[in-house]
Amino acid sequence: MPSLPPARAGAPLYEVDTPALIVDLDAMERNITAMAAFTTRAGMRLRPHAKTHKSPLVAARQIAAGAVGQCCQKVSEAQVLVEGGVRDVLVTNQVWGSVKLDRLAALARQAKIGVCVDAAENVDALAAAARRFGSVIEVLVEIDVGGKRCGVRPGAAAVALAQRIASSEWLTFGGLQAYFGTAQHFRSPEERRRAIADAGEGVRTTLAGLTAVGLVARTIGGAGTGTFQHEAASGLWNELQPGSYVFMDADYARNEPDPGNLLPRFEHALFVLASVMSAVAGNRAIVDAGHKALGNDSGMPTIWQRGDLTYQQPSDEHGTLVVAPDGRRPDPGEKLLLVPGHCDPTVNLYDWYVGVRGLGEGRGQVECIWPVAARGAVL
Amino acid sequence: MPSLPPARAGAPLYEVDTPALIVDLDAMERNITAMAAFTTRAGMRLRPHAKTHKSPLVAARQIAAGAVGQCCQKVSEAQVLVEGGVRDVLVTNQVWGSVKLDRLAALARQAKIGVCVDAAENVDALAAAARRFGSVIEVLVEIDVGGKRCGVRPGAAAVALAQRIASSEWLTFGGLQAYFGTAQHFRSPEERRRAIADAGEGVRTTLAGLTAVGLVARTIGGAGTGTFQHEAASGLWNELQPGSYVFMDADYARNEPDPGNLLPRFEHALFVLASVMSAVAGNRAIVDAGHKALGNDSGMPTIWQRGDLTYQQPSDEHGTLVVAPDGRRPDPGEKLLLVPGHCDPTVNLYDWYVGVRGLGEGRGQVECIWPVAARGAVL
Numbered sequence A, B: 001m002p003s004l005p006p007a008r009a010g011a012p013l014y015e016v017d018t019p020a021l022i023v024d025l026d027a028m029e030r031n032i033t034a035m036a037a038f039t040t041r042a043g044m045r046l047r048p049h050a051k052t053h054k055s056p057l058v059a060a061r062q063i064a065a066g067a068v069g070q071c072c073q074k075v076s077e078a079q080v081l082v083e084g085g086v087r088d089v090l091v092t093n094q095v096w097g098s099v100k101l102d103r104l105a106a107l108a109r110q111a112k113i114g115v116c117v118d119a120a121e122n123v124d125a126l127a128a129a130a131r132r133f134g135s136v137i138e139v140l141v142e143i144d145v146g147g148k149r150c151g152v153r154p155g156a157a158a159v160a161l162a163q164r165i166a167s168s169e170w171l172t173f174g175g176l177q178a179y180f181g182t183a184q185h186f187r188s189p190e191e192r193r194r195a196i197a198d199a200g201e202g203v204r205t206t207l208a209g210l211t212a213v214g215l216v217a218r219t220i221g222g223a224g225t226g227t228f229q230h231e232a233a234s235g236l237w238n239e240l241q242p243g244s245y246v247f248m249d250a251d252y253a254r255n256e257p258d259p260g261n262l263l264p265r266f267e268h269a270l271f272v273l274a275s276v277m278s279a280v281a282g283n284r285a286i287v288d289a290g291h292k293a294l295g296n297d298s299g300m301p302t303i304w305q306r307g308d309l310t311y312q313q314p315s316d317e318h319g320t321l322v323v324a325p326d327g328r329r330p331d332p333g334e335k336l337l338l339v340p341g342h343c344d345p346t347v348n349l350y351d352w353y354v355g356v357r358g359l360g361e362g363r364g365q366v367e368c369i370w371p372v373a374a375r376g377a378v379l
Helices: A025-042 A056-064 A075-083 A098-107 A120-133 A156-166 A189-212 A228-233 A343-347 B025-042 B056-064 B075-083 B098-107 B120-133 B156-166 B189-212 B228-233 B343-347
Strands: A020-024 A070-072 A088-091 A112-117 A137-142 A171-177 A219-222 A270-278 A284-287 A309-312 A319-323 A335-339 A352-357 A365-371 B020-024 B070-072 B088-091 B112-117 B137-142 B171-177 B219-222 B270-278 B284-287 B309-312 B319-323 B335-339 B352-357 B365-371
Touching: A020 A025, A025 A056, A025 A228, A025 A352, A056 A070, A056 A075, A070 A075, A075 A088, A075 A098, A098 A112, A098 A120, A112 A120, A120 A137, A120 A156, A120 A171, A137 A156, A156 A171, A156 A189, A171 A189, A189 A219, A189 A228, A270 A343, B020 B025, B025 B056, B025 B228, B025 B352, B056 B070, B056 B075, B070 B075, B075 B088, B075 B098, B098 B112, B098 B120, B112 B120, B120 B137, B120 B156, B120 B171, B137 B156, B156 B171, B156 B189, B171 B189, B189 B219, B189 B228, B270 B343
Parallel strands: A020 A352, A070 A088, A088 A112, A112 A137, A137 A171, A171 A219, B020 B352, B070 B088, B088 B112, B112 B137, B137 B171, B171 B219
Antiparallel strands: A020 A270, A270 A284, A270 A335, A284 A319, A309 A319, A352 A365, B020 B270, B270 B284, B270 B335, B284 B319, B309 B319, B352 B365
16 A cells, blocks of 8 residues: 555645655756757657656656657566556666566567667577567667676677577567666766767777678667766767656766756756754754655755755664754754755655645645656566 | 565465565564563563564564564554554654644554654644544653754753653653664674663663652663663663564674673574576676665675675666675576665565565475555655
8 A cells, every 4th residue: 555645736835744755846847848958959869767757647748848758677667657658668677587578578569668688598588478478579788888787798799689689580679778877976077978988989889790790770778867968979879868867866966067058957856855853952953854765875865955954864764954053953843855865766765746836936836746656666 | 556566475485576575484483582582581561663564464473472562653654553453552753743743643542652752842732632632642751862863861851841741631651762773783792782871871860850750651662673682681671662673684783792692693584585687797796686675774785695795886776796706606587585784774665575484494485475564654
């Protein structure tokens, strides 16, 4: 059973029960528009990553703005997206095991489904599953362009996998998945630029190998919120797959911005509303949001428009706000907006989005309560 | 909607889809029995903390073994426990805001409900809520015994709060809440012993003040899995509130054990079953369990019975296993049991427990699929 929603439509923000996951709908819509405009100008396809938002309702807004479909990481996420009306889903991940393979192949009868591989055995298992269901699955070869996670080495190994895919009547060779995850969070713009330049070498080598055997990569996919402009400028990638731009988080805000003012500036659109529940000492206050309300793996949240407060020492259900010497300690019962350190795992902790209008004008009214439909979709 | 369960009763462990939350039912039952036997010998009441397991089914087993009821941190957790049959619940936390106060006061008509306070205004708000519902709430004064989180200073401030509670006809003064959270994880036994000795001074001072004004603290509660034997030996506390002992995690296993062989030794009873999804490089393998499948805030998981594998560099849905030079790299598709770094936030990521028998004998069969009923109960 999902937990009770923390608010009702029409309520003012300060009436929302805490902790609650707040979306600034105005800012989210501006982020969606800005990224769509950028990819259109760059002549790229946009396939935003649903691992961030886990919601077919957010996906629908991205697709209405021009996105070709959605990415996700899990078969169970793909299922929620398809059930929510998304017609084109790429699982940017390896799928192993007969239970998941059957679910993926069955889903490919209902929507266009893509998936990534980095092992020949996995290609064969995918083909067998697709044959069982009479469906066709698009398969991309994932190459390791520097992240040292999944993916084969660029070049010959990738070409061999592509040939294996292309030789199956139940699979379509979709192209290359070339995502450099850790590069998204390199702090300096120059580090990020260099990382994607190096990644591009791997893509180029592999494309040459594919051409030599007569294969065409329809999709060269990758890129995240930290590096997308470099993939866009490379002349190699043709599909951008950023996720976090839709909400932005405190960690991405710690990246030094790239030079040049043609890039979209994304706004914080995701918050955790928290209440002060204890304020005994003069210079600290305790809020009701800890590890079970915030994804703290990429650093601590910041406090929205309250530079005098620093969040630290989270425990499961508590966080400590330290008040700067010239700051004001919030009172018990007072509510504050926290900008999560990392949006994806934060979203995954909640059953409900509380969509709010007018936050930028210093007020805020609840417009909608949306389920985080793929929350907990780990399979 | 909860996600699909990852298994069916009767299936062998290796058929469970991954990542999945596995409970070794045999080990859990031994942990429950061992803690119950310890508290009985020590002449203490046992009120285990449901923030760890979030399940009325686990609570029922603890209560059947002698526990007086359950602790929890959130009103919404208390609600799930009461709806699941628990008759005596203490919220070891401050509750602010009219929505939560009303829900707490309403719940106190259905079961015995306790809560903690550290502010006079909160006492008055609790009394007003209880009056609205015609219920009686037991209120404990939380004192800060070193954790620097919630709680008033021991002594006069605590006594004044107790008097305020006792003077309300809708509240019962229940005693003192004296929990030292951070001390649970002090690595050396001597540090833990000293911390609880210091905490005891605060309890002693406050009890003397209560006696001087004619108040009796029925409950002196606190203690966790790291320190409970010191509270038990103090002659001050009379109610132990440990949570993690039921499952144990890798972080508690990193505590140096206390000397003396009369203490119960708790076993790892909680695991995350993960699958290898990529193994391209010779010395590493990628598993399908990252931040959305494991609570990593207290350190990384260990790999059960595989000392040759080290888990590192989790991302949202991936973790990297580094293989020791003399170790064996697991193959793609292979399943491994991970001992979570921190059990409480790990449990909170899942909709389902998969209860397994026979794990200690090197096999394992699914006996039950239990909902993590209070998963996501943040309010």
